[in-house]
Amino acid sequence: MALARHSSLAVLRHAEFRSYIGSRALFILVLNMQATLVSWKVYEITKDPLSIGLIGLAEFVPAFLAAFYSGFLIDRSDKRKVLVLSFAANLLLTAAFALVTGQAAMAWVGKQAVLVGIYAITFCSGLARAFSGPSSFALVTRLIPKEELPAAISWHSTSWQVSAVSGPALAGLMYAKAGITPTFLFMVCAMTVALLASLRIQPKPPEPVPEGETMLESIRQGFRFVWKSREVLGALSLDLFAVFFGGATALLPYFSDEILGRGPEGLGILRSAPSLGAVLLMIWVTIWPMRSRQGQYMLLSVAGFGICTICFGLSTSFWLSFALLFLSGVLDGISVVVRSTILQMKTPDEMRGRVASLNSIFIMSSNELGAFESGITARWMGVVPAVVFGGCMTLIVTAATWLKAPTLRKMEY
DSSP: OHHHHSHHHHGGGOHHHHHHHHHHHHHHHHHHHHHHHHHHHHHHHHOOHHHHHHHHHHHHHHHHHHHHHHHHHHHTSOHHHHHHHHHHHHHHHHHHHHHHTSHHHHHHHOHHHHHHHHHHHHHHHHHHHHHHHHHHHHHHTTTSOGGGHHHHHHHHHHHHHHHHHHHHHHHHHHHHHHOHHHHHHHHHHHHHHHHHHHTTSOOOOOOOOOTTOOHHHHHHHHHHHHHHOHHHHHHHHHHHHHHHHHOOGGGHHHIIIIISOOHHHHHHHHHHHHHHHHHHHHHHHHHSOOOSOHHHHHHHHHHHHHHHHHHHHHOOOHHHHHHHHHHHHHHHHHHHHHHHHHHHHHSOGGGHHHHHHHHHHHHHHHHHHHHHHHHHHHHHHOHHHHHHHHHHHHHHHHHHHHHHOHHHHTOOO
16 A cells, blocks of 8 residues: 555555666666776777767667667567567677677787677677667556656656666676676676566567558658657757767767776766765655746756866766766756656657657667767877867857757746
């Protein structure tokens, strides 16, 4: 009875939702551990910020190209089946990373071949992500009653952030203590458990679709919905440009090693800092949700994110840099909560796959393509000026959105 009375906990009484949250949390944990180790390995081989940025490009290109088809497929398929298959693909790719990054591979084929292998597996990982993210988004509403959706969204976001906190820190610690191959083998085991947990979810057949609708027309319908929904378009666009310019995460291996002198353990701590801040924010809004002025809060939080990015770029203190990344995570968490709630509440069930795929394009453009942008500007300007420039551009984008998008600024739900 106590569980049922607390709306944020009541959603956990649904066994399928618990299996979904558990499997997704492990999946995100592995992805974040993987990103930390791969970025460090590439930096260790090349000592070049641009090479780190190329990881983002290698992941973005296939994910972008496949995203349009994945949305169409998810809306017409068993969503649970698509999720399970994407988990299985990621399990194989994690095992491939374990092989290519090991000492044996380095000694046998050499550093350059290992680097090519990392980029190739990352390319395949981007392809798998084009299906895992949208199918996960589309599946949530099929696991719980509609009235419990806000609580489910809170758990959805919080579990993601907890894994994003744990992943980099655990990867850095395990790499320092045990080495890269045992760490990847741990990730293989975690992905196996995630796959088994996802199999506990019952099949979820697709919603009815218009007869005779072609794939091209279906994709157009998704674009039309996003374009006509000004709040959805505004929230996605703001996140795209703000994080595209303002993300410093791609250059953290350089900051941890060259500026702050902390190596891979420091990298794990720094990568965890934004997600740790976001987790605490998620817990806060789960207990005390935002009741009004959500649009204003989102815009102000993105502006604060830009300021934190500028200050981080100028910092030479490890713990000050950690604090700034932590605060940027708190502020980014506000944007994530508002954007996720808008998308889940405003998207019709029959279009969730396509809208989720478009959302993934915006997210990947801001994160993976943003990592490439960071590498390019770091090569051109230098690492510190590139981060400061990105933070300034985030402030400019936010100011322009505040002035030009009054419906987003005034938005409430």
